[in-house]
Amino acid sequence: ILNVEQSPQSLHVQEGDSTNFTCSFPSSNFYALHWYRWETAKSPEALFVMTLNGDEKKKGRISATLNTKEGYSYLYIKGSQPEDSATYLCASTGNQFYFGTGTSLTVIP
């Protein structure tokens, strides 16, 4: 079982602020790192999947980076909007998905 950790556990930001959170994972036997956005009462939505050290992915105002040597990934949101309010989950995959506990983001209008 892989120990995947996310921080912070929760975050409140004002609309328009930029924010970022961290996913830490064991760097040994790494295969891929996934980020999901999970809005209340909806399905978790896949945001990014990254495999290579130094990978950087972007989708609109959201971007993510990956450091496989030190075992972490950052998720950045630029100019947060109320619709960004959700729990952001990361998962490190070997032969199965190991999820972190998530970061709950609330964007205050």
Added chain:
Amino acid sequence: EAGVAQSPRYKIIEKRQSVAFWCNPISGHATLYWYQQILGQGPKLLIQFQNNGVVDDSQLPKDRFSAERLKGVDSTLKIQPAKLEDSAVYLCASSTTREGLNIQYFGAGTRLSVL
């Protein structure tokens, strides 16, 4: 394409009762997963199916939980009898491989409260 369908969305039962959840994966996805997400924790894999065969059920509490995927399409997860600590969101996912990577697609989950 249609997503992963789960029902019911919410269920409230008393301890020692039985409950069943249903999942219909995305058409053509051979692999299906059931996860348990307890409040404050990340989703934990309960069981993984490849078509109608079990690939991994090492974390399934087999004394009370059972799952089946007859005909390799729909799946049901059953808890009998339920305990208070089974209160959680039960997520179903199905997966496909894209560029060599396993991409999982999730349903909206069933929120179970055991009183």
